[in-house]
Amino acid sequence: MFTGLIQDVGVMGALRIDHGSAVLTVKTKLSVASIPLGASIAVNGACLTVVKKIEGAFIVDVSPETLRRTNLKQLDVGSLVNLEQPMRLEERLGGHLVTGHVDGVGSVTAITKEGDFTIFSFRVPASLGGLLVSKGSVAVDGISLTVNQCRAQSFSVAIIPFTLRRTNLRARRVGDKVNVETDLIGKYVHSFMRQRH
Numbered sequence: 003m004f005t006g007l008i009q010d011v012g013v014m015g016a017l018r019i020d021h022g023s024a025v026l027t028v029k030t031k032l033s034v035a036s037i038p039l040g041a042s043i044a045v046n047g048a049c050l051t052v053v054k055k056i057e058g059a060f061i062v063d064v065s066p067e068t069l070r071r072t073n074l075k076q077l078d079v080g081s082l083v084n085l086e087q088p089m090r091l092e093e094r095l096g097g098h099l100v101t102g103h104v105d106g107v108g109s110v111t112a113i114t115k116e117g118d119f120t121i122f123s124f125r126v127p128a129s130l131g132g133l134l135v136s137k138g139s140v141a142v143d144g145i146s147l148t149v150n151q152c153r154a155q156s157f158s159v160a161i162i163p164f165t166l167r168r169t170n171l172r173a174r175r176v177g178d179k180v181n182v183e184t185d186l187i188g189k190y191v192h193s194f195m196r197q198r199h
Contacts, residue, residue: 006097006146047144049102082170097146133184
């Protein structure tokens, strides 16, 4: 389980896709020595398992299902990726409950400025749009954010300067693909309500 508070912006060092799965090498400023083999780490919001470590980087395997549901297959060497290690139960929950199970991929449709804030607008599949609510939580590339406005297939968020500087949003452009995880509690409520009808 994660919080959506990004700990480092890593850099894609290598990406090998073979028979529908992938192996990623991610360079990071996090203490690689303190990350145990087999540990979970969120890469752009996708929960992956550390299978190998080298100096200043870790290596993860990516399953075909994860490749299908995320933007990881579209990354290039040098791409910026948001990184977060799992939360500890004794820690404060500063963002919101993020599972690291990406629901789908959205695309950036607009980036505008409102004073010091940067407004990002995204287009998402209708299956995700129905799970978003204004002022609710959403994770975009693993970042815990608050939904400003939402429609059937779109939503927007306001990014403070601190978040823009410390996440991969600073490199995002219109047309870029982003991983979207909708609110965990909202998904359960939606599922329960659907089963009652």
